[in-house]
Amino acid sequence: MASQTPETSSAGSSGLDLSFVASIVDWLEANIMHIIGAFAVLVIGLLIAGVLSRWAERALGKSSKFEPTVANFLSNIVKYALWAVVLVTVLSQFGVETASILAALGGMALAVGLALQGTLSNVASGVMILVQRPFVVGEAISVDRFTAVVQRIGLFTTELKQFDGLFVMVPNAELWNQPIVNLNRHTTRRIELIVGIGYGDSMKEAREALLSLAAADERALDDPEPQAFVASLDDSSVGIGLRVWCATSDYMALTWDLTEAAKARFDEAGISIPFPQREITMVQG
Structure with a gap:
């Protein structure tokens, strides 16, 4: 078998390289206009996408209905959507069937959506x-x-930060799917205080004592005016209720102060606050 000399191998390699370069040159000559058009579409499309996304972010940021996080998120969606349009347009310059690309992108989006449905939620x-x-x-x-x-x-x-100082991180899907009570949204709140008195004590005197406490505290609002009422007839006591409206910021402090003051006022007036009692009758056999 004849052996290949180094000179022959080098000549063959050079010929292959020249042929490859020639094929690239021919392809560039045949598609130069498509390349220029695709490059122009790419540059102009990216510039337009950047301008529109920034415009969308500024427009949404000026609206009081959108938080900065939402404005940034929606502007990014606009930018990425325009990027996809630019990519498809560039590929179409070279005769690529964009319908198949769109179908593939749709399939990929569906697969990613199914895999990340919890995160997307x-x-x-x-x-x-x-x-x-x-x-x-x-x-x-x-x-x-x-x-x-x-x-x-x-x-x-x-x-979230609990009132005892503990840190809580809650997935947004759990928050959105639950009833939410906002404790600060309204400027006023109603306090309802129930104090039990003995059945032998005067209900009228107890109501007047609670109303006097509300009238003496400037944090209690006059409109709506405080109300005192008989709330319940329990086993060992009569529940006397007091409803007072106050500023939301005063709610906790006023609740504590009224509770303490009610006990002191009832003690002064000789009104008892009974503890649960049970009468037991012994029957001799």
């Missing part, structure tokens, strides 16, 4: 929370088993 819920604004940062809410102050609202989770 949190994102959708986060967007709804930021748009609908059932609560904002700094407000206290009660939802499910948590009563806490909102620290941060993200697209995936919401961070």
